[in-house]
Amino acid sequence: MSEQVDIFLVDDNQDDLDLTYAALKETNPQLNIATARDGAEALDYLLCRGKFLNRDCAQPKLVLLDIKLPKIDGLEVLKEIKERQETQRIPVVMLTSSTRKQDLDASYKAGANSYLVKSVDYEQFMRDVQQLGQYWLGLNQPL
Amino acid sequence: MNWRVPAFSDLPISRKLILAGALPTITVLALAGALFFLYESTSLKKAMPRDLATMANFLALASRASLSFEDPQSATDLLNSLQTNPRIVAAAIYDQKREHFASYSRTNSSIAIPPVPPGQELKINDETVEILTDISLGNKTIGSIYLVSDLLAFKERIRIYGAGVVVAIVIFSAISLTIAFAMQRSISTPLNELAGTARVISENNDFNVRASQQKGPELNLLTTAFNQMLSQIQRQDASLRARTAQLETTNKELEAFTYTVSHDLRAPLRAMSSYSHLLRKNFAAHLPEEARDYLQRVQNNAQKMAELIDELLTFSRLDAEPLQKTPINLTDIFRSIGEELMSVNENHAVLKVDTLPTVEADPILIQQVATNLLSNAFKYSRNQPAPEVQVGCFLQDGNEVIFVRDNGVGFDMLYSNKLFGVFQRLHSGKEFEGTGVGLAIVQRIVKRHGGAVWAEAQVGKGATFYFYLAKGL
Numbered sequence: 240m241s242e243q244v245d246i247f248l249v250d251d252n253q254d255d256l257d258l259t260y261a262a263l264k265e266t267n268p269q270l271n272i273a274t275a276r277d278g279a280e281a282l283d284y285l286l287c288r289g290k291f292l293n294r295d296c297a298q299p300k301l302v303l304l305d306i307k308l309p310k311i312d313g314l315e316v317l318k319e320i321k322e323r324q325e326t327q328r329i330p331v332v333m334l335t336s337s338t339r340k341q342d343l344d345a346s347y348k349a350g351a352n353s354y355l356v357k358s359v360d361y362e363q364f365m366r367d368v369q370q371l372g373q374y375w376l377g378l379n380q381p382l
Numbered sequence: 383m384n385w386r387v388p389a390f391s392d393l394p395i396s397r398k399l400i401l402a403g404a405l406p407t408i409t410v411l412a413l414a415g416a417l418f419f420l421y422e423s424t425s426l427k428k429a430m431p432r433d434l435a436t437m438a439n440f441l442a443l444a445s446r447a448s449l450s451f452e453d454p455q456s457a458t459d460l461l462n463s464l465q466t467n468p469r470i471v472a473a474a475i476y477d478q479k480r481e482h483f484a485s486y487s488r489t490n491s492s493i494a495i496p497p498v499p500p501g502q503e504l505k506i507n508d509e510t511v512e513i514l515t516d517i518s519l520g521n522k523t524i525g526s527i528y529l530v531s532d533l534l535a536f537k538e539r540i541r542i543y544g545a546g547v548v549v550a551i552v553i554f555s556a557i558s559l560t561i562a563f564a565m566q567r568s569i570s571t572p573l574n575e576l577a578g579t580a581r582v583i584s585e586n587n588d589f590n591v592r593a594s595q596q597k598g599p600e601l602n603l604l605t606t607a608f609n610q611m612l613s614q615i616q617r618q619d620a621s622l623r624a625r626t627a628q629l630e631t632t633n634k635e636l637e638a639f640t641y642t643v644s645h646d647l648r649a650p651l652r653a654m655s656s657y658s659h660l661l662r663k664n665f666a667a668h669l670p671e672e673a674r675d676y677l678q679r680v681q682n683n684a685q686k687m688a689e690l691i692d693e694l695l696t697f698s699r700l701d702a703e704p705l706q707k708t709p710i711n712l713t714d715i716f717r718s719i720g721e722e723l724m725s726v727n728e729n730h731a732v733l734k735v736d737t738l739p740t741v742e743a744d745p746i747l748i749q750q751v752a753t754n755l756l757s758n759a760f761k762y763s764r765n766q767p768a769p770e771v772q773v774g775c776f777l778q779d780g781n782e783v784i785f786v787r788d789n790g791v792g793f794d795m796l797y798s799n800k801l802f803g804v805f806q807r808l809h810s811g812k813e814f815e816g817t818g819v820g821l822a823i824v825q826r827i828v829k830r831h832g833g834a835v836w837a838e839a840q841v842g843k844g845a846t847f848y849f850y851l852a853k854g855l
Contacts, residue, residue: 252649254649254650254652254653254657255649255652255653258652258653258656258657261660306645307645335645336644336645336646336648336649336652337641337644337645337648338644338692338695339640339641339644339695339699357648357652358652359648359651359652359655359656359684359685359688360655360685360688361652361655361656361659361660362659364652364656
């Protein structure tokens, strides 16, 4: 039996994935983090299908979702998560490199709970991730 | 012509032509009819007492014998002969002593015969005319005759005249209108056709439609010119469409480009910056001082490039979104942004913001202008012993010119033309940090608001940046 996953991290860029993973772990080494590299894999994981058919299907406390993903785009994954009853209560924070207004608008329109611009400055990024974890993992958990 | 009758100018041309053709005829007809009627009724009015007087004179002559022989019966017979004239309603003969001698009264008549001759010789009442004529024999008046004629017949005649005139006017007017209607068609039909063609074109935006050629020199010229104009518009429309399509493609490509830049160009930078940071931090003990310095430089440059990308994206996006204009109080904007900038950068400058006008502009873009101008002013004056930044306003050629003045390092006016270029800098990055996009952004925003921006400076004595926005654009 697998442990309860705190954060499900989806990013296609291995460097970005590692950095976000590192930043999260640096914030709290106890965090249990699962990852996926594209939209299709992310949905398979969350909906317990495909290669995750035998997963215990406990949902993560938070999904960090890159906005631009191969196969199924981040925004599409977000819409699917928010439309399905079994996943719609999981908080989703969109990750992006862009500061484009359209991306932000599209994310919130699709039901994103929050939005994080991945800063080039690692220390800044660390601070953002820390705040994000505190809020979504600490304050916003249903009992 | 048309201004005389405002409603006339609103009529369709066919009605105008009908009216223009028929109205003068109808007017002349009506005037002639009225004149004829007036003449006829006046002469009839004059003739009527004259006829009555003739009749009275005839009766006076005929009754002389009856009066002379004092024979009232023959006088009564004479008067009764008036029965044949329906107009005479009453008649009476009086003798020398002005006493009643004989009388006649038409059946059903309610006219009372006066017992003595009435005073007036001729009296015209509402419905009757009375006449009194002396009956003379030689030089001697032997009596008088009194006749009453009713005006009904006269009025009837006037009525018939009037009706005749009206009927004639109506018939002639109808004929005139029919002729005008038939004739206007040759003018209004081609014009309506032309107008219809114009409407079809403007409704459907179909410039392939052509107006059919019309007869008559003017209309022929008009349709030819109209069609030539259409061909010209068609050509221009086609080239405009082609250019718009091209521009749309370019815009889409640019949009895709900025999307790629903002998403994909930053990712490797983040990796470079972050891993050099982690390397420097996590392996500090294993790295010589020089290596740590190099890593810091890698990190700084990645950071710098990220800033450049951001600025460039901001700059390229300035034209993409339409202006959202609202009234903006510039005083508030410059004060709040100035205070925010000072608190963030722990700047100890003295900021003085005069009362500035309220302008119609895009609030986000104007905040950007204020931010860029103020942060420049703070930046280039921060090394002065007593840095001062002043924001004010004055009127020049009807424009409210805003200025931001600092007492900082200034610049050589020789290079003022390079000030607003993208990535153009007059100071080294070592002296003053920056990307060289700020003023280019300011210029583009101000230009989008139909305004202008310029600067004045002197090396070591500070710089002043001026701008104004077009009013009500």
